[in-house]
Amino acid sequence: MAGTTTGIPANVTQGSQTKGGVGESMLRPDGTLKVTGEFAYSSDMWHEEMLWGQVLRSTVAHAEIVSIDTSEALALSGVYAVLTADDLPAAKNYGMEYQDTPVLAYGKVRHHGEPVALVAADHPETARRAAAKIKVEYRELPVITDEASATAPDAILVHENRGDHHAGHVPHPNIVHRQPIIRGNADEAAKKADVIVRGEYTFGMQDQAFLGPESGLAVPAEDGGVDLYVATQWLHSDLKQIAPCLGLPEEKVRMTMAGIGGAFGGREDISMQILASVLALRTSKPVKMVYNRYESFFGHVHRHPAKLYYEHGATKDGKLTHMKCKIVLDGGAYMSSTPSVVGNASSLSVGPYVVDDVEIEAIGLYTNNPPCGAMRGFGAVQACFAYEAQMDKVAAKLGMDPVAFRQKNAMEQGTIMPTGQPVDSPAPVAELLRRVKARPLPPVRQWESSEGADVRALPGGLSNTTHGEGVVRGVGYAVGIKNVGFSEGFDDYSTAKIRLEVINGEAVATVHTAAAEVGQGGVTIHAQIARTELGVQQVTIAPADTQVGSAGSTSAGRQTYMTGGAIKNSCEIVREKVLEIGRRKFGSYHPAWANAELLLEGGKVVTDGGEVLTTLVEVLEDEAVEVEEEFRHRPTEAFDLRTGQGNGHVQYAFAAHRAVVEVDTELGLVKVIELACAQDVGKAVNPLSVIGQIQGGTTQGLGVAVMEEIIVDPKTAKVRNPSFTDYLLPTILDTPTIPVDYLELADPNAPYGVRGIGEAPTLSSTPAVLAAIRNATGLELDKTPVRPEHLTGT
Amino acid sequence: MRVNFTVNGRKQEADDVWEGESLLYVLRERMGLPGSKNACEQGECGSCTVRLDGVPVCACLVAAGQAEGREVTTVEGLADYAKHRQDAHPGGGCASGACGTSLQDAQQWSAKGQDSQTGEGTELSPIQQAFIDAGAVQCGFCTPGLLVAADELLERNDTPSDADIREALSGNLCRCTGYEKILDAVRLAAARQGEVV
Ligand code: FES
Ligand code: FES
Numbered sequence: 001m002a003g004t005t006t007g008i009p010a011n012v013t014q015g016s017q018t019k020g021g022v023g024e025s026m027l028r029p030d031g032t033l034k035v036t037g038e039f040a041y042s043s044d045m046w047h048e049e050m051l052w053g054q055v056l057r058s059t060v061a062h063a064e065i066v067s068i069d070t071s072e073a074l075a076l077s078g079v080y081a082v083l084t085a086d087d088l089p090a091a092k093n094y095g096m097e098y099q100d101t102p103v104l105a106y107g108k109v110r111h112h113g114e115p116v117a118l119v120a121a122d123h124p125e126t127a128r129r130a131a132a133k134i135k136v137e138y139r140e141l142p143v144i145t146d147e148a149s150a151t152a153p154d155a156i157l158v159h160e161n162r163g164d165h166h167a168g169h170v171p172h173p174n175i176v177h178r179q180p181i182i183r184g185n186a187d188e189a190a191k192k193a194d195v196i197v198r199g200e201y202t203f204g205m206q207d208q209a210f211l212g213p214e215s216g217l218a219v220p221a222e223d224g225g226v227d228l229y230v231a232t233q234w235l236h237s238d239l240k241q242i243a244p245c246l247g248l249p250e251e252k253v254r255m256t257m258a259g260i261g262g263a264f265g266g267r268e269d270i271s272m273q274i275l276a277s278v279l280a281l282r283t284s285k286p287v288k289m290v291y292n293r294y295e296s297f298f299g300h301v302h303r304h305p306a307k308l309y310y311e312h313g314a315t316k317d318g319k320l321t322h323m324k325c326k327i328v329l330d331g332g333a334y335m336s337s338t339p340s341v342v343g344n345a346s347s348l349s350v351g352p353y354v355v356d357d358v359e360i361e362a363i364g365l366y367t368n369n370p371p372c373g374a375m376r377g378f379g380a381v382q383a384c385f386a387y388e389a390q391m392d393k394v395a396a397k398l399g400m401d402p403v404a405f406r407q408k409n410a411m412e413q414g415t416i417m418p419t420g421q422p423v424d425s426p427a428p429v430a431e432l433l434r435r436v437k438a439r440p441l442p443p444v445r446q447w448e449s450s451e452g453a454d455v456r457a458l459p460g461g462l463s464n465t466t467h468g469e470g471v472v473r474g475v476g477y478a479v480g481i482k483n484v485g486f487s488e489g490f491d492d493y494s495t496a497k498i499r500l501e502v503i504n505g506e507a508v509a510t511v512h513t514a515a516a517e518v519g520q521g522g523v524t525i526h527a528q529i530a531r532t533e534l535g536v537q538q539v540t541i542a543p544a545d546t547q548v549g550s551a552g553s554t555s556a557g558r559q560t561y562m563t564g565g566a567i568k569n570s571c572e573i574v575r576e577k578v579l580e581i582g583r584r585k586f587g588s589y590h591p592a593w594a595n596a597e598l599l600l601e602g603g604k605v606v607t608d609g610g611e612v613l614t615t616l617v618e619v620l621e622d623e624a625v626e627v628e629e630e631f632r633h634r635p636t637e638a639f640d641l642r643t644g645q646g647n648g649h650v651q652y653a654f655a656a657h658r659a660v661v662e663v664d665t666e667l668g669l670v671k672v673i674e675l676a677c678a679q680d681v682g683k684a685v686n687p688l689s690v691i692g693q694i695q696g697g698t699t700q701g702l703g704v705a706v707m708e709e710i711i712v713d714p715k716t717a718k719v720r721n722p723s724f725t726d727y728l729l730p731t732i733l734d735t736p737t738i739p740v741d742y743l744e745l746a747d748p749n750a751p752y753g754v755r756g757i758g759e760a761p762t763l764s765s766t767p768a769v770l771a772a773i774r775n776a777t778g779l780e781l782d783k784t785p786v787r788p789e790h791l792t793g794t
Numbered sequence: 795m796r797v798n799f800t801v802n803g804r805k806q807e808a809d810d811v812w813e814g815e816s817l818l819y820v821l822r823e824r825m826g827l828p829g830s831k832n833a834c835e836q837g838e839c840g841s842c843t844v845r846l847d848g849v850p851v852c853a854c855l856v857a858a859g860q861a862e863g864r865e866v867t868t869v870e871g872l873a874d875y876a877k878h879r880q881d882a883h884p885g886g887g888c889a890s891g892a893c894g895t896s897l898q899d900a901q902q903w904s905a906k907g908q909d910s911q912t913g914e915g916t917e918l919s920p921i922q923q924a925f926i927d928a929g930a931v932q933c934g935f936c937t938p939g940l941l942v943a944a945d946e947l948l949e950r951n952d953t954p955s956d957a958d959i960r961e962a963l964s965g966n967l968c969r970c971t972g973y974e975k976i977l978d979a980v981r982l983a984a985a986r987q988g989e990v991v
Contacts, residue, residue: 031926034934037829037869044828211833211935261935293834519933688929695972724838732973733964
């Protein structure tokens, strides 16, 4: 593979201080590479003689493919291959839970932007021009875009012949999955309610919008296999889907993680992996593929847009009596992870509150809208938006303070979830709310501060269209609950290989996992764990690849828990083996080898009394100890398909926000002044990255509250804004200060007590901002994102 | 066509450049300098920010031909650029073309091992070091563009207010950090610069 630059932040070694274990704010080992531009992301791959791959995507959302003519494209000089579904070597479909997604469309296209044909050429521009010369004739079909059109008795079926295991349980073939939860008797309990509040909420389609585009390099190998360098959240899940589509055994598809420019769920599904590999195998040349931003909007699944119908009842003294809801999630054209999103939305639809009598139904639809799947918060986000709006409405109707009302109904350790599962670790919901509320409020009308007027602090900022005449202030609160790890009986595990040896006279541990470092800081904490467990200073993080067992996905807040657990497990066994060697070598010299509790600390073997027996260097000499172990969290079970009962989740995470906003009611512009967060993190393995994760998640929630939405035309199901010009992301001007207050209430069941961190702050941030805008304006606002026209009534 | 320009202090020549190629493409794919990132290629995210004759620009919006005869500084040359500014032109940028990393050096960019967590052993500019120390780097894809933009801000204004920082960096998107730690990093670099002078 001469001339290949792989994208791995290879052999990143930690520093030489003795400190740097669990609980310290360690700096990223890949930080220097990232600030010098040397870190190789998946779009930075390069290979001699490489070709560029390009996808041709469908221009319509729903159609039969009548014909595809590739002759003109093939005739272009510099073009090496033009492929359609007919040219695919093996399986034509892939998918995470069920293989319903075509590598290239055949027969039909089911959504706008679906891949239809592929080109490989010697220059990316040649590839684009060639793709534009492919002629595809479509016979358009009516589009299915919402619940009504999907479930009409005579609706066209998005998938005519479903063979998935949900097919037999759903009331209509255009419903992917349905999960009801019935507990107690909501109708009976409603009779005790003094107030009943109903609401209908709409959650827009959000995009992960990671900055590093889908990209990678596929290099054909001499054995007929392929070496693939890509950015993904889960190498082994990709591998399982890629190999059958290439017609290759898994061992001939060797995957190495390239540098990842953010993920947020958007890299859970396959994007360009199979496409680039097919082109590489076909042309016998390395193929690089980089989606541009336009393609990226079509190249990954989005957050499910949702309609949510809620009813809550409460007694005069502020106790919730019952809850009924129906949540409709639009899964788009292919399944992706919609069934799991449905399970999450239903099981977390009550929020972090005690409600004994519930009647819940969540469904996921097949439509001709863009496919939706994993995104940070995974089904819990949409529900949180609705139940938190409901909490404010009920509190208002009762004349109660919204925070006091929430606290009165807050769940705690021991509360029974609507699924019947007890919450068996700390659940400090009331405390988190107390903390954000207790924080002093930022000063009002900061643009008029004593240092002189600064219009940049106004809603609308630099545009200087107002001097604040119509500006009003609002404060809002929200809290949310998110499950951590994979639920509903999924065999969730991670693997870590640990090697301990002497290099240059020093004991060095190497941590090898297949875990994806998407930016969250896994590489930092993996080394911290190895240092803590093995007492060594030097830890090397080996590149993630498929030469080691699966680490599972970097998603669902599970990676520190799971791969952290695997590293801890493996290190414990390494430790035992090291002590075994030591006992063999030195046991006869000192009785402590036989009868004391021995620890590894600072590169030495010490007794629990602190007596140093020897050094690791002396124990190991030129022997290396290597262990590869798996870690599983405790088993979960599927939710009953009729009642929703079952111990489906492993662990929960909780976060609360207080949003302070200023709204210019004349211009319809919102400025979020502050977005304070309090969260229980179980154990902060690395406080610096804990705060970074919470601030990042909070900002994504802010984005969906006030600006982010993929707009799909309801008549044509075409995406209207696939660019950063039209899909707006929060900039540094839109993002306020985000003070973070974290609690460390250990989960007794988790390694070091950790609790997933990355997802929970995305839940409560959105409803807190909405609550603050409602508080400022008195408007109902039941939809994300809030746009100027919603505020000015124009 | 052929384009002659100076990159990170060294004269460079790119041959067979297509009319439509951007400066970003030439830097990344022809010069072996992929430090400038390609996140939107339409001037919206700032990931590709470089300096063209000292002015921060989105390299994705500059046609390669427009760089003819001009001087480009990328993140790969940032440490040298800042060092030279400090040594030779205190308080100002370098326009002499005599400073910078050789292309050969820059092309040896493929992932290397790192022996420290704090960047010992690699010379970093104050803003690069501050980004690491403040925890302003997560996935890091936005980082090169932010560094170039922030370094230019600090060159112009050594005591920026928060509002100044926000204004200067408003063309650079970051999807991971929530920006707070990026603000911290710029404040930190400014404070450290103040101590040195
Ligand atoms: S890549 Fe140039 S601005 Fe986004
Ligand atoms: S985009 Fe990932 S760190 Fe900024």
